[in-house]
Amino acid sequence: MTFEETGLKPEILKAIAEMGFENPTPIQEQTISHLINSTQDLVALAQTGTGKTAAFGLPVINNISMQIKEVQSLILCPTRELCLQITRDLDKFSAYIPGFKTIPVYGGADITKQIRELKSGGQIVVGTPGRVHDLIRRKLLNISAIRWMILDEADEMLTMGFKEELDAILATTPAEKQTLLFSATMPLGISEIKSKYLNNALEMSVGKRNAGAENVEHHYYVVHAKDKYATLKRIADNYPDCYAIVFCRTRMETRDVAEMFMADGYNADALHGDLSQAQRDQVMARFRSKQLQMLIATDVAARGLDVTELSHVINYSMPDDPEVYIHRSGRTGRAGKSGISVTIINMKETGRLKQIEKLSRKKFERKMVPGGEEIVEKQLFHLIERVKNVDISSGQVEKYLPQILDQFEGMTHSDIVKHFVSLEFNELLDYYKNARDLNIRVEAGRDPMGRNDRGSERSGDRMSFTKLFINAGKKQNLNASGLIGLINEYSNRRNIEIGKIDIQRKFSFFEVDSAFEKDLVNALNNQVIEGHVINIGKVQSIEGQPASREGGSFRREGSGGGYGGGRPREGRSREGGFNDRSDRPRRRRN
Template identity: 45%
Template sequence: MTFKELGLRVEVLQSIEAMGFAEPTPIQQSAIPHLLQLESDFVGLAQTGTGKTAAFGLPLIHKVTDRPTETQGLVIAPTRELCLQISKDLEAFAQFDRQIKVVAVYGGTDIRRQMSDIKRGATIVVATPGRLVDLINRRAINLQTVETVVLDEADEMLNMGFKEDIDAILDATPDTKNVWLFSATMPKEVAAIAKNYMTDPLEVAMGHKNQSNENIEHIYYTVKERDRYDALKRLIDASPDIFGLVFCRTRNETATVAEKLAKEGYSAEPLHGDLSQAMRDRVMDRFRERSIQLLVATDVAARGIDVDNITHVINYNLPDDIENYTHRSGRTARAGRQGKSLVLINTRENYKIKAIERQIRTTFTAALIPEASEICGIQLNKLISKVKEIEVKENDIAPFLPAIMADFEELSKEEVIKKFISAEFNRFIEYYDRAGDLNVTSGRGERGERGDRKERGDRFDRKDRFERSDRGERGDRGPRDNGNRTRFFVSLGKRDGLNPGGLLRVICDSTGLKSASIGRIDVMPNFSFFEADKGDESAILSKVNGADYEGHQVSVEITQKKDGGSDRGRSGDRGGERKGGFGGGKSGGFGGDRKFSGSRDGGRDRDRKSGGFSGSKSSGRREGGKDRAFGGSRRFSDKPSSTIKNY
């Protein structure tokens, strides 16, 4: 079927041809012939990007041929962005009918100017609900001449709390008007509008009600909550040509994620309600021009975004309202193109995926966050393609070539290629060289993740469950050393940003060991411990020492035990003697080379110059009044020592 066969008048067909439209989409084929009738109410259910604007815009332009100075058509849209987009489309549809004037009215701009535009004559008014109600209250617009009212994205307007405004607007229009309602979903509130303000409407649904666009691939990834941001970066890195939207749940989260991405070199900007209208306009203009690769947005701020060629929609968090997922994913795969909707969930959110599948009648694919090696390969191929396709400006580079060739004379072709690739690529490789596996087995709660802690870096998810004070007062209740493991002391702790997963990555990346070789990990505020196979002692001491963790240098040494004591502080082996060492019950000492002695009664004072600790809770016998010092060979002693160094 062609547009001519739909029955549109000549001026409209000329506009269609000038715009390059080839043939009508399914929603246009179903809607336009019906909407061309004089008396016709209509309900159209179709996803964003299926051609809904033309489905109501072309017949609307077709019908308003006489009385161009009177407002005959009224289109209501939920957001300023959608309002502007619709008005531009209608102007394009009417480009060969100069009598038709389209006026857009919306909040955030001077209302007096909009009042003047309406007074000069507006054949079709495109408006947001709040601004239109304001104009009605000011008696600045006459809606009694309106013949057709279009409610576009009706479900979104109701979700945004515009029900009372819509009721007021429809009450201000004649009873003889036609109401055309377009929506992506059909909740009961939208059905109520159809019942109250429409007479025997024709309902056309593209697929089932609430069904998702078939050109969208829905994929979800299960990660731990704290790995959500790192997983987002990997999804972005795995798609170098991405041009997409990242949806967050709150304004604060939107601003935080966008800021972090920008600081790390990604082309990203936020879009949320705290931005001024001028800032929102600038961001949207840059996004439409593709000067921005990623737009990080809230659901409300992103409503009405009509941008072609969006390749990905990434759900950083799932929306609270399932129906909002339909609107999010509908921003991609527009006009018959392909697109992807990616979802990050934690281990307790699998039920949400099932609920969305039932709602939109589609199936999600469970996928794994790409591994570091896979991403590096993708980025390397992208870099090579970019180099091969780059334009060489022969005349500009010619004066510099002799000196350049002389500099590279000693290098072979292969060496030159390696060095140029490395100059651009080393930073990326080094970043992912420390990265671990972010995937979590679907369906298991985060508390159950301890069961496979030898295979993963993040061992203790329950916050502070095994947290101990700097004095070793309390230990974990995990398995005791079986004799085949060595316990190591690490100079970094929680205050340095260290976590069990981060420590595991440092160890494995530095030594090449598998995570199964590493046993229990205890991360405390100022330092940490971990266990490893005895056969790996030399590799750990030689390679982990001096390693970098987020700008901090890692120092590792073996924790030794004496006199049969364990290194679990107050929870240690009660068979040990209650003085120095870890086995001393309430001693709280470190054992061996890390002994505590002295009194629990003294005041605790830290001598920064000597690097020592003195005062209370040092362990040892309760009746003593001795100070303790921490330094030199990391011993705790009850006497000052000239060998004490800063710790």
């Protein structure tokens, strides 16, 4: 199919032709014609990098009436980066439609400027739930006449705790509208969104559900937790042309890794929620233009960062949700190119990696952390290749050649090469001299993920985890990342391994490395957070029955009182409360 066959207007076809669009992607091919000709609600699933913005943006722009002055479409997305990316794309699509205007509204920026833009009028508003809800509540944004309601990355908006804002926003929209839900992943929460917000929705999907991208290799390295950073440096050194995003779990971890990485001389920078909008824009511009080779980021901060040429995605910390891994890995291997998704794990994380392997239907290949000699050889031949390919046609060096050759008089060709290589490599050679082996060795014939030579899984080998209970859950706006943040902030240790996390409405269960069980209970028990007294303790079975959320009774050691109620204080932003704990500044211990 060509774009001409989809039914788009000539003005739009001209704009996308200038952008280099030739044929629609599979998700665009399925959705554009349908949305131009139908008012049926839609749920569309497609992996990252398949052109979802054009899939909903082109038909909406095509059908919008320039005679109507009110806002005709509202697009909600989880982050300001994604908001700005969608706005840029829509501006390009509508370049040849006189008077067409898309207005972005998001937190972290001057609201007065956004209010002025809204008062001047526009056809589409793209925004984050918090800022959109605020503007509606203050009667500065009227969406009572919209014809299209679009939820982009709706699952991520729920994960980030925007459910109340979504409910409030959707309550102000007209009943007669077309609701479109686009997502890269399809967790169980999407079913709830569909049943509550959509009517008789048509479902479309491109590729297998929850399947990883086809042209991405999946590698993993098994090391001790204390060697993760050293492993990251060796991976960077072993791929001299690496252009990658390095994903960390929290803002604190992102800052720490980025600071160490830059101090060690790597061409990198950090992207996290503590940066101002101007700082974030600057970092992203440098990364997009390849002035930065590696970007250290959290999942939320990287949303909306549209880069199509990544060679690697590096999981410095494994995500808690396997769906997040699929989304991360989908950022490389785009536009028909190949890519590599790398994960650095320790032995206690092999079970989680095995779950991801099963969900994504991809075989993960274990790689050995390269040694010093291997890295030096890779860097040496990379330098030689660069020297061979350097452009000397300008002749700017010609006039200096006689003096240069005089300086090398008496030296052989071999000596000159040795001097140049030594000048570039002495420091690297010294660094990797007698470099130790970072790999964790396992018995012959087995791999750390529990597969033998024939790929079957090994039974047994339960991690040494203790199951704990905490009297906080979804009602207190606690999610998995927020829980991990509590552990990071209140424990006096780093790199505590966390197993399965189960967030319920008023309470939660989670697994923690048994070696740190008592320390964690003592550190968190009776802490007061947002007016809520924390009770935490070990889950034990009673009368021979295993304690679980399905299984009735349990008791909590070292805890007292009830579950408690508690809500975040009025006026507290969604970044506050329980889910802000992972990102509080914390002194780094040597």
